[in-house]
Amino acid sequence: MNTLSKKVVATTFDVSRVRQDFPALDQDVNGYSLVYFDNGATSQKPLSVIQAISAFYTGYNANIHRGVHHLSQLATNAYEEARQAVADWINAPKATEVIFTSGTTAGINLVAQSWGRHYLKPGDEIVLSAMEHHGNIVPWQMVCQEKGAKLRIIPMNDQGELILEEAEKIIGSRTRMLALSHVSNALGTINPVAEIIAMARKQGALVLLDGAQAVPHFRIDVQQLDCDFYAFSAHKMLGSTGTGVLWAKEQLLNELPPWQGGGDMIESVSFEKTTYNVAPFRFEAGTPHIAGALALHAAINYYRALNQHELEAHEASLLQYASQCLLSIPGLRIIGNARHKVPVISFVLEGLHPYDVGFILDKYGIAVRTGHHCAQPVMDFFKIPGTIRASLAFYNTTAEIERLKEVLLIAKRMLS
Amino acid sequence: MSIKDKELEIEEEFLLFDDWTGKYEHLIEQGRSLPMIDQLKRTEEHLIKGCQSQVWLDARLEDGKVFYFADSDAQIPKGVVSLLVRVLSGEKPEDIVNADLGFIDRIGLKEHLSPTRSNGLVSMVKQMKFYALAHQ
Structure with a gap:
């Protein structure tokens, strides 16, 4: 994990400053800091918008x-x-x-x-x-x-x-x-x-x-x-x-x-x-x-006003970090491993229904989407009822990814 | 035990837990003792619409009382349906139709269920009452 962290730090995108522009990100949900990983459904809005x-x-x-x-x-x-x-x-x-x-x-x-x-x-x-x-x-x-x-x-x-x-x-x-x-x-x-x-x-x-x-x-x-x-x-x-x-x-x-x-x-x-x-x-x-x-x-x-090059580098590092972080969870399988991807990670946990996992993530203030994502033919192809989808945006952080992993481990414990 | 008494019993059980994790662990545990629907009846016909997960429900009339059997591919809905089965199974159709099932709210389950999820719950109750009506 050490070499990975170094790589992530190397991006110059100032995510903590960017986050200040998004009032909705700064709130507690169910007593925990919100982790908003449902950007594929809709993004949060900056104050200027x-x-x-x-x-x-x-x-x-x-x-x-x-x-x-x-x-x-x-x-x-x-x-x-x-x-x-x-x-x-x-x-x-x-x-x-x-x-x-x-x-x-x-x-x-x-x-x-x-x-x-x-x-x-x-x-x-x-x-x-x-x-x-x-x-x-x-x-x-x-x-x-x-x-x-x-x-x-x-x-x-x-x-x-x-x-x-x-x-x-x-x-x-x-x-x-x-x-x-x-x-x-x-x-x-x-x-x-x-x-x-x-x-x-x-x-x-x-x-x-x-x-x-x-x-x-x-x-x-x-x-x-x-x-x-x-x-x-x-x-x-x-x-x-x-x-x-x-x-x-x-x-x-x-x-x-x-x-x-x-x-x-x-x-x-x-x-x-x-x-x-x-x-x-x-x-x-x-x-x-x-x-x-x-x-x-x-x-x-x-x-x-953002530096697009830095934004893309930040998102690429988030994707890489999230993929490795999540794959270290036993029984977790990422659905969709294309060489070229945006920071969207769809996954399933062996033996667990996405709905149950999503429900527990929500209890810990983590917003993801579960289900077929309006793409039922994709789910049929992979022979799964649905996935848990963490879709990230440029305002997300590696700390949030670590939090997702931590709560997924809790969910696994609760559900097995 | 009447429906009301069973509701009360469940409420008392859930009072033992002061946080949601305890409640949900108990709920999931409840799902494990659910009277299972016949594997052959896990079909489209027995599927309850409106749930993100699949919930199957069947009912049988014995000596003027309705007995329910269910299953789900997800654990939390399975826990929820198992509480409903525990309360309603073995009761007379007219008592089932008239049950208000206020315990769901009182044990703090409904407040945690978002509209789409609680639609699933609502559909479960509706289907159970529908079976009772059909057997009345």
């Missing part, structure tokens, strides 16, 4: 894109600045390619419904991977059923890595869309998206990436990725719930029919005929989550 929400509601709350009045213009400007900030953050060529949604799932549904219903024909194929979240399975299943198209699944190996040779066989001339998670929520695997996207490109298929679990950990460059759609949620990357982003190439957005109708997405409406607004507005029907967009802007600013 909380303040951005509060500043909007206390200072310039108004509806956007409608009013000529002062507050409405302030709100509209702030909302459109947030859109620009997102575009810059993911290196999108244009801000108009950024659609605000209610989350990753909504973004995927938008593409499945708008693109899928318009373009899919019987016999067409949508390629997913074996490690998708239900949010990137069910929307495709629904549209496939309707259009007579088929789902094809890229399998994974026992380490929780996609098998590229199989992907090569599955992605073929019938493939219309490759919809792939950038990072697996249940396993933490960072998928080799460049290689798989190249296969899709060769076949002329479109590519959607589910970035929900990627954006909290590393920078996204949608141009470099060479995808057509990139969907993610704000709340997993320090923003608020109820806000997400769907980025799409401009040309596609202009071709795609709108999905949901309503205010703000129209150009003119009569009872005989409605003409639609341009993208991105025609995909944002109704009043959006304005405060959520502003919060996301604040979250991006927060990430920008």
